Amino acid sequence: MNVDDLRYEKYTTDEEQKFESICKRCGECCGKMDDPCENLKKRDVDESFCAIYPDRFGQRKTVSGNTFRCVSIRDHITQQTLRPNCSYRRFI
Ligand code: SF4
Structure with missing residues (x-):
C-alpha cells in the first residue's frame, strides 16, 4: 500500500x-x-447495543418471533424510515 492509499x-x-x-x-x-430484535441487548437503562453488530444486516427475528430485514442507517436515511428521536434525522 502506498502513502496515498494509507x-x-x-x-x-x-x-x-x-x-x-x-x-x-x-x-x-x-x-x-x-x-x-432478539440481538438487541441492554448496556444500561438508556443504552442498548447489537450483539452481532458486524454481521447484523439481513433477515432477523424479534423476541416475539416476527421476521424483519436489518438494513443500514444509510438505508433508513434514504428511505426516510428513521425513528422520530433518531439522532441521524439531521441528515434528512
Ligand atoms: S440514535 Fe438512531 S440509529 Fe442510533 S440506536 Fe437510536 S434510533 Fe438507532
Missing part, C-alpha cells in the same frame, strides 16, 4: 467512526419500544 484508508475509517458516533444507542431503530 491516507485514504485512514480518512474513510475516521469518517466512518464520526458517522457511527452520531448514534446515541437508544435502540429505537431495533424495536426497543415495542418488539425488539
Whole structure:
C-alpha cells in the first residue's frame, strides 16, 4: 500500500467512526419500544447495543418471533424510515 492509499484508508475509517458516533444507542431503530430484535441487548437503562453488530444486516427475528430485514442507517436515511428521536434525522 502506498502513502496515498494509507491516507485514504485512514480518512474513510475516521469518517466512518464520526458517522457511527452520531448514534446515541437508544435502540429505537431495533424495536426497543415495542418488539425488539432478539440481538438487541441492554448496556444500561438508556443504552442498548447489537450483539452481532458486524454481521447484523439481513433477515432477523424479534423476541416475539416476527421476521424483519436489518438494513443500514444509510438505508433508513434514504428511505426516510428513521425513528422520530433518531439522532441521524439531521441528515434528512
Ligand atoms: S434510533 Fe438512531 S440514535 Fe437510536 S440506536 Fe438507532 S440509529 Fe442510533
